[in-house]
Amino acid sequence: MTAQLINGKEISQQRLAAVAAAVEKRAAAGLHTPCLAVILVGDNPASAVYVRNKKLACQKSGIESLSYELPASTTQDELLKLVDELNSNPKVDGILVQLPLPEHIDSQVVLETILPHKDVDGFHPYNVGRLVVKMPLMRPCTPKGVMTLLESYGVDPKGKKAVVVGASNIVGRPQALELLLSRATVTVCHSATQNLAEEVAQADILVVGVGIPNFVKGEWIKPGAIVIDVGINRLADGSLCGDVEFDVAKERAGMITPVPGGVGPMTIATLLENTLHAAELHD
Ligand code: NAP
Secondary structure, eight states, X not given: OOOEEOOHHHHHHHHHHHHHXXXXXXXHTTOOOXXXXXXXXXXXXXXXXXXXXXXXXHHHHTOEEEEEEEOXXXXXXXXXXXXXXXXXXXXXXXXXXXXXXXXXXXXXXXHHHSOGGXXXXXXXXHHHHHHHTTOOSSOOHHHHHHHHHHHHTTOOOTTOEEEEEOXXXXXXXXXXXXXXXXXXXXXXXXXXXXXXXHHHHTOSEEEEOOOSTTOBOGGGSOTTOEEEEOOOEEOTTSOEEOSBOHHHHTTTOSEEOOSSSSHHHHHHHHHHHHHHHHHHHHO
């Protein structure tokens, strides 16, 4: 069997078009243009690409973006001062601090300084807590984008066995919560998990976010499973690959996301949806 490809690029374009239509409708109703402030500290090349793509998506969907590109020598206090200013700026609906931050800055302190209703990445513990108690406010972009992909392809996680490989604060943990909210039975795997292959083989829905190229072997996958590969790894030849051994996995899975063109574009589309939501909260 060859799996159906889950086209994140196409779905993300549809979602961005819907955001653009909602922004236009707001303008016609005399409501303010949503505004996203994006902060980049240092010169990490991957982060610079992510920030550029986020700003481009803002432009395409009519969302205003304010850009703050700070040198790697920026102190934590300077960064916190900027976040405070943006918190109290009524024009700004959403604040995004691109991770990772330079080592001398405690990213958790910075993320907790962003007001929860401007926290369009959904990383503030308040927003994480709201997800835990089934009252989401701002939902982390990548896991929410994965849920949108599943929904778009008619996959209802209810009653299914979902396995999440990776348990980071930005991918695996909130992904497990999202799947739990959708009534899946969820297993979360991490670096201390024993018999990973056996866990993976149980999955009707498999979501992988580890950061190791081709880490999950195609032969581990349950025939017909839905495979969502969050990993983005740059290889020596400059090409990108995911965390799942795609060529073998696609012969066993029922549906699978490619890398690139799967989850990545959905993260950006979801960020703009969250920014629109933040603007609606400000109205
Ligand atoms: P991270 O913070 O490094 O977390 C990696 C997770 O993988 C950790 O929970 C870790 O377990 C687990 N892990 C590491 N080795 C493992 C092993 N041998 N067996 C099982 N689990 C193992 O990474 P991240 O920020 O979550 O990112 C993961 C990947 O997703 C990266 O490729 C990143 O580029 C990509 N990403 C993509 C998007 C997107 O929009 N598509 C967004 C964010 C991230 P422990 O908890 O035990 O350490």
